[in-house]
Amino acid sequence: MILFWFKFVAAMQGEFEMSMMGELNYFLGLQIKQLNHGTFLSQTKYCKELLKKFDMENCKEISTPMATNCYLDSDEKGTSVDQTKYRGLIGSLLYLTTSRPNIMFSVCLCARFQSNPKESHFTATKRILKYSQGTTNVGLCYKATREVFCN
């Protein structure tokens, strides 16, 4: 198995100028830990940078990404917010769903108002950021087992 790998490396190095980066641990903002009993995937660094980008690095933590009584509509009478910023925030949050599928619903709900974002939508989106503030370390864990489990 190892021989196979060495052959591949040798062939690639013969053809292109390569740099070997060893075991996969950081890639496109994904932090990857490969352990014997499983693989852990998180975006801690990315998440912190995201909070910084939107000036939320010192914000309070909230335990849920969305209020239970949250109701969003087009809110035509509300004050408009910067659309570019709103879209940027949605895009960044969508990337965060890679290791955090649990915020998918709330992000996608907020994403529906990108064409005409209002203050109320922006507040809801910022709540997701506040939620991620308290959960920067969580991520996905793949267990090294062949058992298929479904509940």
Place this chain on the structure above:
Amino acid sequence: MNVIGNKWVFKDKLDEQGVIVRNKARLVAKGYNQEEGIDYGKTYAPVARLEVVRLLLAYACMNGFKLHQMDVKSTFLNGYIDEEVYVCQSPGFEDHKHPNYVFKLKKALYGLKQAPRQWYERLSNFLLSHAYERGKTDKTLFIKKTFNDIILVQVCCSYAGRI
């Protein structure tokens, strides 16, 4: 026929603390002046989706593979181009005896419309010639199998991995 301009892009590489660790310079072509049909043909290049990366992680984990990462240096400069593309002399490196001369490109430059495609083309040809099989659905996954060994190569914009 267009002569494509180019320029230097300078960038400082920072480490985690924000300290400059390296100064980078890259020559880029002003690909926005390229005309379709003359300076470039097809431009589509497959790129691995993030979901695919996650799937690969899960699959590798399940089978107890260790993934390794490697990086091709100045990737896009490796692609060969089929079209005749001419570029101006690069700023700071003009030939004073022949200021009107231009360069004909053999390989791609960053910024050219066809650069990503040509790079993918070169890499996939290389892997296919080494008996790797291209994924039927995911064109960025390359597999090689023997009786009991398997190697998976996932090609991302700057990445290949496996054991």
